Amino acid sequence: MAARFWPTRAREVVDTSPKVADEIKYSTCYMCACRCGIKVYLRDGKVRYIQGNRDHPTNKGVLCAKGSAGIMTQYSPARLTQPLLRVGERGEGKFKPISWDEALQLAAEWLGDIRETDPRKLAFFTGRDQSQSLTGWWASQFGTPNYAAHGGFCSVNMAAAGLYSIGGSFWEFGEPDWERTKYFMMFGVAEDHDSNPIKMGLGKLKGRAGTKFVSVNPVKTGYSAIADEWIGIRPGTDGLFVMALIHELLRADSIDFEYLARYTNAPWLVIHDPGASDHGLFLRDESGNPLIWDTSEGAFTDALDMEATPAMVGEYKAPDGRTAVPVFQLIAARYLKPEYAPDKVAATCGLGAATIRRVAAELAHVAFGEQIEIPVAWTDWAGRHHDSFVGRPVAMHAMRGIAAHTNGFHTCRAIHLLQVLLGSVECPGGFRFKPPFPRPVPPPQKPAGKAGEVRPGERLPGPPLGFPTEPADLLVDDDGAPLRIDKAYSWENPLSSHGLMHMVITNAWKGDPYPIDTLFMYMGNMAWNSTMNTKGVIDMLRDKDPTTGAHKIPRFIYVDAYESETVAFADLVLPDTTYLERWDCISLLDRPICEADGPADAIRQPILEPDRDVRPFQTVLLDLGARLGLPGMVEDNGDPKYPGGYPDYIVNHQRGPGIGPLAGWRGADGAHHGRGGVNPDQLKRYIDNQCFWSYHLPESHRFYKFANGPYLEWAADFGLIGSVEPIIMQLYSEPIQTFRLAAEGHGDRQPPEAHRERIRTYFDPLPVWYMPFEESDVDRDAYPLHAITQRPMQMYHSWGSHNAWLRQINTSNRLHMHRATASKLGIADDDWVWVESHHGRIKAQVRLVAGVNPQTVWTWNAIGKRSGAWALDPKAPESQQGFLLNHLISELLPKRKDRDGPEYSNSDPVTGQAAWYDLRVRVTKAAPNEETVTFPQFDPQARPPGGEAPPRHSRFGHFFNPKSWHRDNGRTRR
């Protein structure tokens, strides 16, 4: 090694114990939707550091890239600074600042007129909103049915399929038993969702001997990269794959019949009388109770008769002559068909038949051969004692990649059916519900907004969103036409329990089913990455009636904290605070943070005072409600009911007796949880407990919650569910059959002729697979490839690009393509290509990979930005090399020459879930002389007034380090 050359000098004295904070405050992250607990370190009034909260149920101390970059979002130059009124043309970005009083006065005037004349003319839709129990209630007090959050374009298929099948679904509804599962199957997961719990869980799972992790995903990125086995399935065929697994299990008689008999409707009898008005409904007694056939008594008996030995197959004749068969018989008859054999489905799925057979064998081996047992005694709802919890250690998780197809609802149901046949739902080692789930199947609330329920100056009689169980629950007029602007709960998408936010602008622009007056949106980036047909939607927002010169969508109020693309199109912009500047509650009434072992909720508290003229949206909404005199938001004398804004509401609002937004420390003394009166010190109690509340169930309550007597009693008493009745999983869905019967001509509420066949086809009471609509409707040879997005773990939709740290990780995006596919097309790595769909075309640069299904191309979601948006340089890579697939995706299904029918949205026919991943494309090499800039490009978006000039170079943090002070004022040493 080199000789000592430099003379020894005084060595650096390192301060190994610097002061880290003047103060540490707890709160809840909002860098994505996961709601992790955070500790925010403050020094000299600035955020020094954000750490994951070790005691928090969601993240247990860890924090992802997004959460760790919160500082740069807090200090982003893209923050809006003041209320703005449009003065230029929509989209130009020309605004004048106005005061809050003017802004709220104006909004109240617009909305007040609507409420007094026709409340439907307000369309109020929120994006990735974590205050839906407030925003939904506000809409209902206003009296408009036209409300939803972003679920319709996110993952409603996953939510609805779970709620109509097993009483809950993945993510907020439940989780794999990470500690005990031995075989974990993950389908189509967007990697920014539920991300810390999944990463923690995978880390644990892979550290235990004898486990296996299988990832089913066309794209091999993060999670799939560490899977024991990656199954690179062809998009939209997961349902078929799952049905083939079911076929194999049935054929081998590898089914948990005891579980089916106890906890599901597998033995319930279904009337078999094709053509009759009750065909496919359950055979019931005079009191309406479903019946089973008791083989020991040779008689019909109540489906809940736990002494019976139910028949699972066969045909039984009722005294009135009707024939009925058990649900399981229908399941067996369908999935034993040769069309579901691995050899038959393998090519369609892009998999080997041997792989499908092997996965089925592995599932059965682990579920039945490696059964586990927790020696904790428990009592079922019928009062029967059990010595232990038996577990089948197979767990599944699925998300957006399954949901975002036109066959997503049925595919999600198929995954649940598979789990249930293995007996692995809500048992040790399986998929476990998080209270308040399981809930009754489906939850007993219906959408309000029927004809006669929407009246000037009146509130709706109930919440705008719910779960229809029969055609009578639809929101349609006497002719069967939709009553909601997004056509939710209409014959086009009957079970759209999260609405269809992706259709609001298109429908409002067309005036179909009717024109609206004001579009009021909260942080959904609908003029860019949150919409299909981005260019078309932009044009609709700008479009004017040529005769009157008025906009087709007359008024647009938009609420956002940042200079998103959508801001430029608003007439009135109400600037929100950042997540570190406001109160929030992560409520059990909304999307809570519970664990399988018990319920939990949380708050955000303001860590910093806003340094801009901005207000928290929820407080603004309550203020607006008070100005409008909305019921529940004003006292009898007209004074605001919650003058303290959102925190006042969080503490004092009661949705039902003793039920409020927060479950912890209720009652005057704070001694009650779940139900209890108002506690004026509630927020303080939360802050003292690190801003969350959690309750751990006794061990005997933790599994089989749907049938666990003491758990059900506790949950009913706590206010999580309405009654102590057992929750029976509905493998066969009678509510779905009622729609099919209507389509077959039965009942008073009939679908219009144009929709009849579609309802009949897709309202199948058992899971069914069909080709995704775009694939079946376009010329598959002309558009031979699937195109989908994956979500980088370090970005949440469009939220990361104005963050100086996160944008460096994904400054632009490429079109990823399989090497072999590219080679056939004469495309080399780094080439520029045109990507065309039936709807449009884009230009992008390719990156060749091996880890992708060869018939699929993909890119990172929402990296592409409009030039000038988000306070970025108009020539930033996000706009020049970044791109959106959204330009290729139509919000309407492709037109077919051979089909003359209604124009349907590009959505699941059952739930209205946006079918982002149905997209089909062709890819061709761009000419060598073409510009190496992505297409399409848009005029640079002007920055609104008041925006902070971004620093050229960011030296964030130098003020915390005395050593760097001498280099301050932007001077460099060289």
Add this chain to the structure above:
Amino acid sequence: MTSLPAFPSGRRLGLVIDLDICVGCHACAVHCKEWNTGGHPAPLTDRDAYGTDPVGVWLNRIHTFEADEGDDVRTIHFPKSCLHCENAECVTVCPTGASYKREQDGVVLVNEDWCIGCKLCSWACPYGAREYDETEGVMKKCTLCIDRIYNENMPEVDRVPACVLTCPAGARHFGDLGDPRSAVSRLVAARGGHDLMPELGYKPTNKYLPPRPRKTRARDIGAPRRLVPAGNAERLLAKWMDRIFTR
């Protein structure tokens, strides 16, 4: 030139990174950035932060690539930061003594007051782990969170490098690799942890745990390759007809 410690203590603090479970989420890299931009090497400048060519100083970066392994193409997420080598040529090439290796724990640091920004150290580092801060005119690097690991103003449980504290998958471990009985040394022994490019002779302290063998075959978990059919649909239904299903 600068000398390495003449009498190293034997303590070799470093990281063990588990490539079996690293999903490439960048949590460690960003958490490092947020701690250190206000910590010992503050600031970690971001040049052209909102412009056309944003380039920041990152002490830890994740490299993602595909590696061909016969039939299997493996996607690798590879986090990389200073490996605090025993034979740290980044130290010995330093003309000012700014780059040095601590005797007491082997951590390699840069004394920014002495650094003249000549970049010799970054040329000497075969791992590309050093980051020149153009704006500050000095070299930056992983300090192993020297201002955390001994910090008496923090609870003991937090006295680990920021990257280790935050890693959601639990893929990062911190400890004394000079002590064969330490948890990290035992982990390295148990999992066959290895040096990065050992042939170069820098003797890095940090270790990487290789991916565990993938269980792609049925026998890997003791399962049969396929299920044995119990009959055709008709026979199965007949069988189930005769069976007593208790509840």
